[in-house]
Amino acid sequence: MRSASPAFAPDPDDPERWCTTAPIDVGRWRAIDVATEDGPPGPEFVAWLEHLAARTDALHLAVAEELLVHFDREHFLGLGVDASVLPDERAESMAEAFGVLSIEVEDMESDAFELELDLAWDDEHLVTVLVVDGEVESASFDG
Numbered sequence: 283m284r285s286a287s288p289a290f291a292p293d294p295d296d297p298e299r300w301c302t303t304a305p306i307d308v309g310r311w312r313a314i315d316v317a318t319e320d321g322p323p324g325p326e327f328v329a330w331l332e333h334l335a336a337r338t339d340a341l342h343l344a345v346a347e348e349l350l351v352h353f354d355r356e357h358f359l360g361l362g363v364d365a366s367v368l369p370d371e372r373a374e375s376m377a378e379a380f381g382v383l384s385i386e387v388e389d390m391e392s393d394a395f396e397l398e399l400d401l402a403w404d405d406e407h408l409v410t411v412l413v414v415d416g417e418v419e420s421a422s423f424d425g
Contacts, residue, residue: 288316288331290323309338311382318387330390337416345397345411346376348418358403367403379403 288306293299300323305313308331318327334341353376355368369375379402386396393416399409412419 287325287328290318293317307335308385309335310342311338311385314382315384316387317384318390320387320390327387327390330387334385334395341413341416341418342377342382343373344418345399345413345421346373346380348411348421349376349380349399349409352421352423363403369402380409383408 289303290300291303293301298321299317299319300321301317302315305315308314308316316331320327350371350373353369353371355371358368359365367379369379380399381402382397383400384398386398388394388396392414394412394414397411397413399411401407401409408424409421410424411421
């Protein structure tokens with residue numbers, strides 16, 4: 283995130299929400315959308331994103347560990363999902379099987395945000411992961 287500061291604009295559907303005008307890179311997470319409801323993002327928000335960027339490797343692995351709590355490889359194999367796209371039961375394998383699509387910042391002061399993920403083996407559902415004070419709190423699956 284040492285490049286130019288990202289540009290933000292009000293969300294046309296929710297004027298209190300501000301979104302990046304184009305996908306940005308945040309650490310290991312590439313071409314993602316970022317949104318906040320903390321008002322128009324200023325220099326402190328960019329500094330917060332830079333701080334987050336420095337922690338994405340550790341957070342990515344923590345998210346993978348949370349996903350493993352909910353993951354049942356045999357279930358997906360039974361549904362006919364190709365075994366080559368399914369991770370094994372290791373966090374490192376799971377970390378390679380999902381991508382971060384967006385960050386929704388709820389409260390910079392408490393370091394609370396949500397990550398929206400896509401899964402390599404499921405193109406119909408998304409996962410939302412809540413992170414508070416640098417710790418993964420929960421993961422929920424839409425559907």
